[in-house]
Amino acid sequence: MVEPATPASSSTSRQPARLGAQPRLLVFLAVALPPLLVVFWGVYLRSRSRPAVSRPNVLVLLADDLSWAAPGFQGNPYTETPNLDRLAAEGTVLSSFYGCPTCRPARVALLTGCYPARYHIFSTGPSAPSVGLAMRLLVPSSFPKLPRRTRTVASLFQKVGYVTGLLGKWQLEPARRLIPPQRGFTAQNEVLGFKRSGGCLAAWGRTTKQITDAAIEFIRRHRSRPFFLYVAYHAVHRPLVPPPALLRHFANKPRQGRGELPAYAAKIAEMDGEIGRLLAELRRLRLERNTIVVFTSDNGGAGGYEGPAPRIPWPADNRPLRSGKGTVYEGGIRVPFVVRWPGRIPAGRRLDEPAHLIDVAPTLLSLAGIRSDVAFDGWDLAALLVGREQRRDARPLFWYAPCYTPHPKRAEVPRWRATPCEAVRFGSWKLVHFFEDDRIELYNLDEDIGESEDLASAYPEVAEELLGRLRAWRDELGLPVPRPRSGSARVAGGMRTGPAQW
Ligand SMILES: [Ca+2]
Numbered sequence: 001m002v003e004p005a006t007p008a009s010s011s012t013s014r015q016p017a018r019l020g021a022q023p024r025l026l027v028f029l030a031v032a033l034p035p036l037l038v039v040f041w042g043v044y045l046r047s048r049s050r051p052a053v054s055r056p057n058v059l060v061l062l063a064d065d066l067s068w069a070a071p072g073f074q075g076n077p078y079t080e081t082p083n084l085d086r087l088a089a090e091g092t093v094l095s096s097f098y099g100c101p102t103c104r105p106a107r108v109a110l111l112t113g114c115y116p117a118r119y120h121i122f123s124t125g126p127s128a129p130s131v132g133l134a135m136r137l138l139v140p141s142s143f144p145k146l147p148r149r150t151r152t153v154a155s156l157f158q159k160v161g162y163v164t165g166l167l168g169k170w171q172l173e174p175a176r177r178l179i180p181p182q183r184g185f186t187a188q189n190e191v192l193g194f195k196r197s198g199g200c201l202a203a204w205g206r207t208t209k210q211i212t213d214a215a216i217e218f219i220r221r222h223r224s225r226p227f228f229l230y231v232a233y234h235a236v237h238r239p240l241v242p243p244p245a246l247l248r249h250f251a252n253k254p255r256q257g258r259g260e261l262p263a264y265a266a267k268i269a270e271m272d273g274e275i276g277r278l279l280a281e282l283r284r285l286r287l288e289r290n291t292i293v294v295f296t297s298d299n300g301g302a303g304g305y306e307g308p309a310p311r312i313p314w315p316a317d318n319r320p321l322r323s324g325k326g327t328v329y330e331g332g333i334r335v336p337f338v339v340r341w342p343g344r345i346p347a348g349r350r351l352d353e354p355a356h357l358i359d360v361a362p363t364l365l366s367l368a369g370i371r372s373d374v375a376f377d378g379w380d381l382a383a384l385l386v387g388r389e390q391r392r393d394a395r396p397l398f399w400y401a402p403c404y405t406p407h408p409k410r411a412e413v414p415r416w417r418a419t420p421c422e423a424v425r426f427g428s429w430k431l432v433h434f435f436e437d438d439r440i441e442l443y444n445l446d447e448d449i450g451e452s453e454d455l456a457s458a459y460p461e462v463a464e465e466l467l468g469r470l471r472a473w474r475d476e477l478g479l480p481v482p483r484p485r486s487g488s489a490r491v492a493g494g495m496r497t498g499p500a501q502w
Helices: 007-012 021-049 082-090 103-112 153-159 194-199 208-221 244-251 262-284 357-367 382-386 460-477
Strands: 057-063 092-094 163-168 227-232 291-297 337-340 349-351 396-401 416-418 421-426 429-434 439-444
Touching: 057 103, 057 262, 057 357, 082 262, 082 291, 082 337, 103 153, 103 357, 153 163, 153 227, 153 357, 163 208, 208 227, 208 262, 244 262, 262 291, 291 357, 357 382, 396 460, 421 460, 429 460, 439 460
Parallel strands: 057 227, 057 291, 092 349, 163 227
Antiparallel strands: 092 337, 291 337, 396 421, 421 429, 429 439
């Protein structure tokens, strides 16, 4: 019979253990490895979050509803924009630069580098508003948000280590659903005003200073690393709530032939002062030379519409351009544009090369030396801007607005600011096609910036070519076309359509 050995007897029967070389190494690794891994992981993460080379900061300043003709550097004698004028003198002005007819499509173009029509985003609100007016066509619905996986220019800067910030108006998606961090912006707590920009229009008039304060705080906090900051002012969209002293100043100032409302000019002056404060801070922090600054607007000013003057006057005077916000005439889509990068982009230069908000994303990435595999609709204009290239070949630029844009009051005549239409600019030519009656208009913008003389019947071959380009582009993007209504014409709502990738 074998008695089981007790643990005590088994342990006392051995010599006290001594650690050999191999166990000592194991103990060392067990103790030292975890902290070392933490340190190495931290170094790795920091190296990922910091770019390998020094890159420029990017500051994009977007005004809302600022007319092409409004800033002083565009030759306006009534408004006062000394800070924007200085920015223009220190940078390059693109005098044939385009946005979109309304806010949301323009912001999609700016942030994605693609035509908003590609995402079936055609208008800011519903493309067939419920105003109880006759609409001859059944129009496609404008999609309420971007497809989930769409990458914005902010996400591409963020990917290479930039800290990215959004201040002000977002509007790419409905306010309750929008999540800027998922669109490439670093953190929601670096976002001011996007919540209020969703639903509280009344607050828009008073956010200019707050947004600038937040922008200054952002660049102070992130001065030591590359940043991409998108400052989307609510100014100078209505409601116009300018500082009283500025309002008095412009109310008493001779108009010099201009038709801007004093409140519009005062709001522009307030925004100009705030932009001046932001640019001064950039200079004080010695960031001026390493920061690309872009200033532009999403669409033209509200004003200049044909028909009798409304009871409440429109704020903007878009002359010499025709019509205004909401239309595809030049007054609706041509906007001021300045880019400044001291020592890299020539100062005091004006280029007439037609360009569009879709070009901003690819151009900024290229200027910053960032390669991207995103297929943009826009062009990289970096070589043109830095002066390595004198001209680009002409390309067609397109606008697709198959929607009804009403006047704010139902009683206004005509009732629509715009009916469903599309437009293309190619070289000096621009063609507009109206879906209701299949009418076309053709203008030579080099000779007639005010689109006053329709040359469609004088140059039928040019009109035919441009219409062909428009149709080919529409087919390529698979865009839904408005079609005649059957039955009652007093029905609001649009066709249920959507982009293929949604
Ligand atoms: Ca706007």
